[in-house]
Amino acid sequence: MKTLLETKNLKKYFPVTGGVFKRKIDDVKAVDGVDLKINEGECLGLVGESGCGKTTLGKTIMRLNDPTKGHIFYNVSEEIKQEIEELEKKENSKSRRLFELEEKYCLAEFEGNRLKKMREKIQMVFQDPASSLNPRMLVKSIIGEPLAVHGYEGDNRERVLDLLQEVGLGGEHLYRYPHEFSGGQRQRIAIARALAVDPEMLVLDEPTSALDVSVQAQILNLLKRLQDELGLTYLFITHDLTVADYMCDRIAVMYLGRIVEQTRMEKLFESPMHPYTDALLSSIPIPDPKARGEEITLIEGEVPSPRNPPSGCRFHPRCPYAKEKCGQKYPPLEEVDEGHYVSCWYPLEDGREGLTAKSKERPEGG
Template sequence: MTTNESIIQVRDLRTSFFTDQGEVKAVDGVTFDVPKGKTLGIVGESGSGKSITSLSILRLIQNPGKVVGGEMIFKGEDLLKKSEAKMRKIRGNEISMIFQEPMTSLNPVYTVGEQIGEAFRIHEGLGKKKAIERSIEMLKLVGIPSPEQRVHQYPHELSGGMRQRVMIAMALACNPELLIADEPTTALDVTIQAQILELMKDLQDRLGMSIIMITHDLGVVAETCDYVAVMYCGKVVEYASIRELFKNPRHPYTVGLLNSLPRHDIDLDGEELSVIKGSVPSPADMPKGCRFAPRCPFASDICRERLPELEEDENGNQIRCWIYSDEWDGDPEVNVYEERTS
């Protein structure tokens, strides 16, 4: 962890939803750093808590949900201790977010110029004319052709790729120091996905912002991220540099995700894609011990009885797994990485 060089340090973040069935721990003790000017990828299956983590950072969790504990130190101050008025000044200004599904995130009754310009009017006090001028500049920045025309169009008049670029323009309007991108390439064609990812990398280089990339796509992670936090059932199970994660994955769940990636040398007539057996448990009915134990091919007695802690190694990488503990009661010769390469 690079605390002194991080734009935000999330410590033991816990977000729960209070239902008729009781408390559901959607995010349960998440810890990670986002280094300045770098990209942290948060990956995992649907239901792992990725999006809830991002919404918690912006304090956008609504009833029956609530952030119940932890710290989110942004520029030296805990976001959880700030008033709602101060958070409104931070959202869209210092921390911005690109939400999933631009067609549903953009308001269909306002032009894209009006929606981009809202950030300038709220945070910089610009008038309508000046805000439209700045909106045109933002559309140019994200590579939308004929921005003087597009700024007066409505979302339904734009293609999916253009709508996503509008979302990026909105998020970057006030030059935020931290950008949260929640599945920014969902439902886009592969070629458009590549363009959006390349655009974000280019803008990061030019503007120097930090990015949290929320995704389930390890291909996107490989293309864009410097560090990766792998989440499962509301917890981080592995945190590593992008190079270490792909070169030497240590958690069985990470290995399972990597094994699920299609390979260029696969025998299309015979060999099948690897899958992680079983399914993600319900947040309302978590296993007693390690939450991945029911699906893990290496699980032993201690895995089913006790939840392992997130431990840091000599390289600053983190792992939540009993296999690497002195208390491990399974096969001492087990090698998770060899399982992946076999």
């Protein structure tokens, strides 16, 4: 399967300033060395607690945040990526050839018109449509703005109308303002805006979390239909594992700025290998008041500050399986089963069967 987007050792730090002269005294390590692959035509889910860096990662991939370090490759051949990696390992890592390759192929280095051109291929749908839509603009102007910015040739009004119909709205909505719509309708408008320039990939930042449950189902079904009809690739950011189960082909679990587990969606529910993933799965509510679920795996302690993360594995202060090595060295994200990657010394060294001997039943999706 072709890799459409890949990040390598991607980092985004936010400076902390202090003192009279507001000098930098520290960094908030929101994204700290993320390796991620998204295949063409798939929906990759990104899950984790609030504050783990999911949205920051999505915005950094979109270049709404400038990366502190690392690479973002979009539709780049494996040969080019391999050459860049080999050049970085050499003593003279700042060679002219490396500079030329990064400038040409690494999205993290794009500026000006090249970055603007890339935005035609990757678009983003934000969490809260009420704040992501300009309240002073009519719907026809909101959806038509990307067409004007990117120099779309043709009848913009006709294109805007087609986009509205694509997301379940109509011509009667062209001359209304965002406040005249419900939350679900506003999110449909945001999706139409993202589709205006015919992108190949969408970064969806919790697109249904601000909506009622019944409206969530409508938007999720709309997104699945659009993916099938238009051949889109999704990075689906969410904190809801049941939504991820319904939407996603593969899943990546994030904790404190790093990916701790990545695998196929069904594999995650059947055999989680990271203690943090196991705790997330055990907390999924069962939609039946008479049913008795398994005991919830409690995680002790508070989430550490990304400004001063723990040494070694970042989860080890809260992990029931932690050993001495966990606090000394960060476990690499390694493949322990076909397509199943985990960053944890417990399954890497003591077995590959996962944390639970028996399979967990998957919750009803959607």
